[in-house]
Amino acid sequence: MSLVEFSPLRPALHFTPPMGWMNDPNGLVYFEGEYHLFYQYHPHDTVWGPMHWGHAVSTDLCRWEHLPIALAPDAQGACFSGSAIVDEHDVTGLFDGQPGLLAFYTCHRVLSDDPEDYEQSQCLAYSRDKGRTWQRYASNPVLxxxxxxxxxxxxxxxxxxxxRWVMALACGQEIHFYTSENLLHWQFASAFGEGHGAHTQHPWECPDLFELPVEGAKNGQATSRWVLIVGIGATPDNAFGSFTHYFVGEFDGQRFTNDHSPDDVMMMDEGRDFYAVQSWSNTSGRRLAVAWLNNWQYANHTPEAGWRGMMSLPRELxxxxxxxxxxxxxxxxxECHEALTAVSQSIPPQAILGVGQYSVLTSLPLVSRGVLALxxxxxxxxxxxxxxxxxxxLTLEAGEEDVALRYTRNGVNGQAAFDDHFTCDHAAGSVDSLTVTIEWWCDHGSLEILVNGATQQRAISQVSFTQAKGSVDVSVLEGSVSLLEGSVVSSKEAVAQEKVASSCTN
Structure with missing residues (x-):
């Protein structure tokens, strides 16, 4: 598929910047009825550059109001990724006894004409007005x-x-943990990472840390565990490019202990475009997260239309x-399901398809959610x-009791960095049943897939560039398959837009 003159449409469901460049989500926090989404932002170009913190708020995770830039580079350096929390009891003394918002970010300072000659420190900013304006802490850096x-x-x-408060920091090939009682003074506690998980020439980055209950835990099994999420950047020794993996274990406030084998690499998403995952703080029992939908191998070279970059759909973990x-x-x-309702198509069951048989199951609006059980x-x-x-x-290959997944993607736009890496053919793990449910979300510029087996799940998120309405097609390459049920749901607005686009084309 040639994308040489492709001009992307704005997604209907996914967050995008008003203009310029966007990458990592930052500072996700829920406060007084609003979800805050900050992000790495270069407002003056559509490629990565001096990092600001862009800012938007939403009451429903779907409709976002853009706010003024929260943090901009100054004499101390650029504003790299970080997190935000509610200082509920004013332990910092910055809010006159009232709750307020704190943003922790990395100050990235280049020391010479060589951009690789830099130092990084941890700084603090605070807001007394629900995140509308931000002040830097006078005694920065806090680390x-x-x-x-x-x-x-x-x-x-x-x-x-x-x-106590805990800060997880990406430090080379490890995550370092620091602790604090007042959010201003921090003490080193421990390091985790050596000999565990995936390591490439690129340092670890974008950690997240949280505790969750365990669904389906049996007698003797832990009822809750801690999750540590870590990003791995793109380097020449890593053909996959940037990706996100995670660890499950115990965190006692000082040290993280991995439950799995040190050699296990548990991918949070098997697709090429799911990076810098962060979750919202202060969400009262729900763990909601979002990722940057892109890959550092080609992120600066994807088609753009005055803006470049999008976030994944919010996911509950x-x-x-x-x-x-x-x-x-x-x-x-x-909230995404509630935003995408009104027009529904059913996919009727088909008893058995055999070798060589091909079936067009249904048409597929450009903005839609689909589900298929087979x-x-x-x-x-x-x-x-x-x-x-x-x-x-997506190819599914059945063993005796499980199904292995593989995905492919095609596309070129005449730029070497894009053409050499965007087209892909990768294994995507497996699920533990011969009956699987596939859920996909299509939007302008993206395709997000969740494949569920009996207890296991795989997620596959991909940047996608197409402006033509497609279809859901099944081809049987070996053996046979039964289609149990399915459906596609889209919004009235999306269907109307596609009818207008079709009439203009014709």
Missing amino acids: PAPGFKDFRDPKVVWHAATQ TLRATSSGIQLCQRIAR TLTAGSRVALSLQQGDHQQ
Whole structure:
């Protein structure tokens, strides 16, 4: 698929910047009825540059109001990624006894003409007016540069058992933990990462840390565990590019202990475009998260239209006990379902499709959610095409008791960095049943897929560029498959827009 003159449409459901460049989500916090979304932002160009904190708020996670830039570079450096919390009891003394918002960010300071000659420190900003204006803390940095380069992306959380605040920091190939009682003075506690998970030439970054109950826990199993999320950037030794993996274990307020084998690499998403994951703080029992939908291998070279970059749909995270241990599972936030209703198409059951058979199940609006349940016989191989032709394809290969997944994507735009890496063909893990449910969300510029087995789940998120209405197609390459049920739901507004676009084209 040629994308040489492609001009992307703004997504209907996904967050995008008003103009310029956007990457990592930052400072996600819920406060007084509003979800705050900050993000790494370069307002003056559509490629990465001096980092600001862009800012938007929403009451429903779907409709966002853009606010003025919260933090901009100054003489001390650029404003890299971080997190935000509510100082509910004014332990900092910055809010005259009232609750207020705190933002922890990395100050990135280049020391010479060489952009790789830099130092990083952790700084604090605060807002007394629900995040509308921000002041830098007078005694910044709260954690000065430690003497090594990569020291960034502070994630601050409350640890109830020890009644202290914890900061998780990306430090080279490790996550370092610091603790504090007043959010202003921090002490080093421990490091985690050496010999665990994935390591490349790129340092670890964008940590997140939270505790969740375990669904399906049996007698003797833990009823809650801690999750540590870590991003891995794109480097020449990593053909996949940037990706997000996670650990499940115990955190005692000082140290994180991994429940799984140190060699296990548990991907949060098997797609190419799910990075810098962050979750909202202060959400009262729900763990909601969002990621940047892009890959550093080609992020600066994707099609743009005065803006570049989008966030994933908000996802609610849970932990589930499986035969392979406790694993992180995701579902698209219910608010997204509520925003996408009105026009529905049913996909009728089809008893059995055999080798060589092909079926167009339904048309597929450009902005829509679909669900398809199917059962494969052992040894079967089935290709599922979504959106336009072979632009994106998911292949399911059945073993005796499980189904292995593989996805492919095509597209070129004449720029080497994009053409060499955007087209892909990758394994995407497996799920533990021959009956699977596939849920997908299409929007302008993206395709997000959740595949569920009996207890296991795989997520596959991909940047996608197409302006032609597609269809859901199934091809049986080996064996046979039964289609149990399915549906596609889209909004009235999306259907109306597509009719207008179609009439203009014709």
